[in-house]
Amino acid sequence: METPPRPSDRRALLKLYALQGSRSIAPEAPSRAPRQVVLFFMRFCNIEVRGMRPLALAVLVSLSAASAALAGPGVVVSTVAPLHMVVVELAGDRVEAKLLLGPGDSPHTYSPKPSDLAMVSRARLFLAVGLGNEVFLDEIKRVASGAKVVELAEEMLERGMFEPIRGHHHHGSHGDHGHGEGDHHDVNPHVWLSPRIGVRMVERIAELLSEIDPEGAKLYGERSRGLVERLKALDAEMSSFAxxxxxxxxxxxxxxxxxxxxxxxxxxxxxxxxxxxxxxxxxxxxxxxxxxxxxxxxxxxxxxxxxxxxxxxxxxxxxxxxxxxxxxxxxxxxxxxxxxxxxxxxxxxxx
CATH class of the missing domain: 3.40.50.1980 (Nitrogenase molybdenum iron protein domain)
Structure with a gap:
């Protein structure tokens, strides 16, 4: 009988799955993905593989494939809660919305767990703030090869969607984004905390959801307009107060x-x-x-x-x-x- 994996082996397996999971959804080997996923979790959970009847194993693989087929637009992972809140409000249960950082976690100091890497490897869309907000972003992006990765503040800055505030110091480096050294390194990334910039952010998230799920585009548009109206009302209240x-x-x-x-x-x-x-x-x-x-x-x-x-x-x-x-x-x-x-x-x- 096969010896169950030790805890250290399980951690190694999980890291391996995080890497394999991102490749398993690549176009060159789509048919192998369900079997890889099933075999990984059977071993991870101490389920005997070699002694299992072929029919039972085939059923498990088929169920995994069916689950993937019914998943629709798939997994959308957000690094921080405000982005996740927008995804949940716009998409509801049309996507599987996942949040990387929990309550009390800071994106400036967070270190991803193996389970985070596994989750990101399944994503169709990965939303981050960027501009150095997430110190762990380079590590996460390495396993997100099957996802559309969008650093929203970075993208919005490049599109001229807000006027940047410079002079912000980041905890560590956020890498080279290909804009010329130093172009964005000191831009404050906390754009979501202003309702005025938040309006543009919500509209962009609706567009991104529509790209991975064209059938839901009408719903995303309607819900984003409702959220934008509330943000504009809040903007008016804050302007009056100020x-x-x-x-x-x-x-x-x-x-x-x-x-x-x-x-x-x-x-x-x-x-x-x-x-x-x-x-x-x-x-x-x-x-x-x-x-x-x-x-x-x-x-x-x-x-x-x-x-x-x-x-x-x-x-x-x-x-x-x-x-x-x-x-x-x-x-x-x-x-x-x-x-x-x-x-x-x-x-x-x-x-």
Whole structure:
């Protein structure tokens, strides 16, 4: 009898599957994919293969093939929750929407698990923010050869769909995107946190879903228009609020820079120029001096990053700690709901 694989062997098998899975859906060997998948999981789950009757094995392979055939548009993987929220709202159960980062995970510090690689290897569409937002993106892209990979902020920047904010420091490198060295390396990637830019992002995601599922294009268009209308209504509310309220803020790492710019908030500085990197004492002293000179009234903290330094700054400046969430929880809210929750938190803090 075949010896069951040890835990270390299983990890190796999973990594191997992540690599093989991306190749198994390639055009040159489509008929082998179901059998490879079945055999992998039988071994992974300690199911005896050599002693199995040929008919039973054939049934399992056939079921796997039938499942793949009925999958329709297939798997759509998003790196961060806001992108996933949009996919879920536009597509519903027409696609198998998967989220890479869970609640509390930061794209600036996350390291993919073998199960993440296996999931991505099955994707038809892989959505990332890009522009250095996901430090792990190069590793993920190596197993996504069967997917259309789109770095939304990068693509939107190239199409002139938003005016970039530069001077952002990334945690690590996001590689060479082929635009000439340094062209985009310092662009702030957090475009989804401004409703104005979010409108364009939603419209683009609807187009991408239509490309992998033309039969659903009408549905994606209708649902995207509904979401866009809500985002435009939120934009109008925020513009009205900003015209009569002063918001002077220090952000923990610059995630809300586009929000501040688009609605006239004064972003005095950031606590961490590079996410996860502690600032020097001199840097903090200079930031406090600037904050006092410009009357900072809120210091932003995020649930994905340690709040201690921001809380110290708030005490020094006599400002309120403002808890904003750049990612949200797709189990509890929609994309526009996340943006509205952040807006309402700002409004409460400065009234």
């Amino acid at each position: 015209s009569s309220h002063r918001v002077s803020m220090i952000d923990v790492h610059g995630a809300f820079a586009y929000l501040a710019r688009d609605y006239g908030f004064d972003l005095v500085g950031v606590v961490q120029e590079t996410p996860g990197a502690e600032p020097s004492g001199k840097y903090l002293a200079d930031l406090i001096e600037r904050g006092r000179a410009r009357g900072v009234n809120v210091v932003v903290v995020e649930p994905q990053l340690p709040p201690k330094l921001a809380e110290v700054l708030a005490r020094e400046l006599g400002a309120r700690v403002l808890r904003l969430d750049p990612l949200g929880d797709p189990a509890k809210e929609t994309y526009d709901g996340l943006l509205r929750r952040n807006f309402e938190a700002i409004a409460r803090a400065v009234r």
